[in-house]
Amino acid sequence: MARPTATGGWPGFGTEFRDFVRFVRHPDFGRLPGRHARDGWVEDWFPRLRIGRLFQWAGLLWLLNMLVLGPIAVAAAGLGGAEHRLRLDSIPWLQAVLWAPLVEELVFRYGLRRLGQLWWLLPAALCALFVGPQALTIALVALVLLAAWWPVSARASARFSAGAWRRRKKYRAVFFWVIHLSCLAFAAIHLGNFSYNSTPLWVMPMLVLPQWLTGLVLAWIRVRRGFGAAVALHAIFNAGPLLVIWLILSSLSGQPS
Template sequence: MAVTVANASGRPSFRQEAVDFIRFIVRPSVGPRLPGRSVGHGEWLDWFPGVPVGRLVQWACALWAVNLVFLGPIALAAAGAGGAEHRLNLGNIPWLQALFWAPVVEELVFRYGLRRPLRALWLVPLAAYALLSGPEAHAIALVCVVVLLCWWQASTRSLLSQKPMTWRLQRAYLSGFPLLVHSSCLLFAAVHLNNFSLNQTPWWLMPLLVLPQWLTGLALAWLRVRQGIGASMLLHGIFNGGPLLVVWLVLQWIPLPPG
């Protein structure tokens, strides 16, 4: 298991984190956490790990660059070849859904259980129901209850807190962890096919449409495991917000034609 060495400030450099990320892609592992996290109760720090926002912006910029230069053109070519169209309504940019709803709900569904597998048995089905329901009032209320329950358990160490797994279960979980990580990233990408009107797109082109989401899912999975669920939610929101901000700025200069 590779250990990332921290710099003089106690936190790994971006280059060191990038190397650890590549190692994680090749062989996902549950640990170790990255150096430089705040000291305190582990469950509470899972939500508030103290990761600098500037570092998360660096990761978002790296993902935007890879998607813009490599994966984005492949996705656009696949969409053009298959006739798929993005569902984004430029006249009504979904800011709240992109910046808050999707980062919280999707991280709960696809990545929370990577370090809390037993608690995920009750949390993930509830979050998945909210994800399928969309940002309706009852789904928003359900997600708020789920998050508050997690915070309550972290602050009180209640009886609902995750119990230690047996040795045999731990061994099985660690053995299957790489498959779990990569399966969750593929499923995360597949869900984003819903962003497209697929029309007559052949099935073998569909994976190419969501290559950017696949890479982003890998980065979010790495960050969730190495830093915490709060960090992955925040990076998710930053990543979603950047392209939407660019679209909004462009529309301020070149308004959509009427009708």
């Protein structure tokens, strides 16, 4: 567990990184220093954040994905004949920066700390994930968010975390597998971004190595900082490459033919 080493009780980035490495090896429910001494439910949704720190984590992910995992994924795609479905001239900006971070975090990481709500929240979030942002699914997500904040729901979750020690102990025993399987599932869902031409099965995991690493960081920050922190980092991570693509396309469109 990270110790407060920076001013204001916040650990430095190096301390957080070492805690992340430990978390990947031995996941636990610990929190990082720097949280407000207030209601834990509110803090989970609206954690105290340092935006600069989120950009540090996003920058690290962009760097690793660009220099290490991205080239592996590109080589695997070339080897297996897979093609990415994303068209650079029709990028779904709002979906990538707003919809995907919220819905994907609800599906893959919200329940890591709110297991008592997972039985009703996960089916609704999965429906929104697979159908996409339409009028009905947007309303469904709004209802999910409302229900997650409903006092009865909050008390039920509190009863789980405070009273059901036997179930909690069993959950702790399998928490390692829950974390890593959720990250693998998060990566696997992004296989749908590709078109396949007789691509060997053994190549497919390499196509989504960037999403796997990103999922690990998002799982860590969700547990350590809160659900709101994971959504914010996810949005920043998605926005960065899209901004670069937009700037490139804008500069090319401005050039004389």
